[in-house]
Amino acid sequence: MTDIPPETILIVEGDVLVRMPIAAYLRDCGYKVIEAVNADEAMAVLLHKETVVDIVFIDIEMPGAVDGFGLAKWIREHRPGLDVLLAGTVPGAVHNAKELCEQGPVPKPYDAQIVHNHIKRLLAARKTGRASE
Numbered sequence: 020m021t022d023i024p025p026e027t028i029l030i031v032e033g034d035v036l037v038r039m040p041i042a043a044y045l046r047d048c049g050y051k052v053i054e055a056v057n058a059d060e061a062m063a064v065l066l067h068k069e070t071v072v073d074i075v076f077i078d079i080e081m082p083g084a085v086d087g088f089g090l091a092k093w094i095r096e097h098r099p100g101l102d103v104l105l106a107g108t109v110p111g112a113v114h115n116a117k118e119l120c121e122q123g124p125v126p127k128p129y130d131a132q133i134v135h136n137h138i139k140r141l142l143a144a145r146k147t148g149r150a151s152e
Contacts, residue, residue: 026073027051031061033081044131058085079107102141
């Protein structure tokens, strides 16, 4: 019997006090978690084709030249098919978030169970889609 490696979640969140608890929670749920402080770090991770990432969980507002929307667009261009889950509280951002990911943004502060439920739904949909190919 072969062991299936855990799915990998890349969390992109500039606030360490927000990022660490959700990363710890998702690790406790059995996921492999990679953490990035900003879009530049996330892009560096994603440019390594050997690094498997199943979902990128992105804060809409983060430090650096590229915000969460910009990173989501970059992912669509450079890693098509990679699921993106946007998070944030910016009211005007909701419409843009819905255009970039199927379920709209996750509100902050994060409710760990809500984040986990979103991730489970995305992974289940991905597996169902693969099974039909």
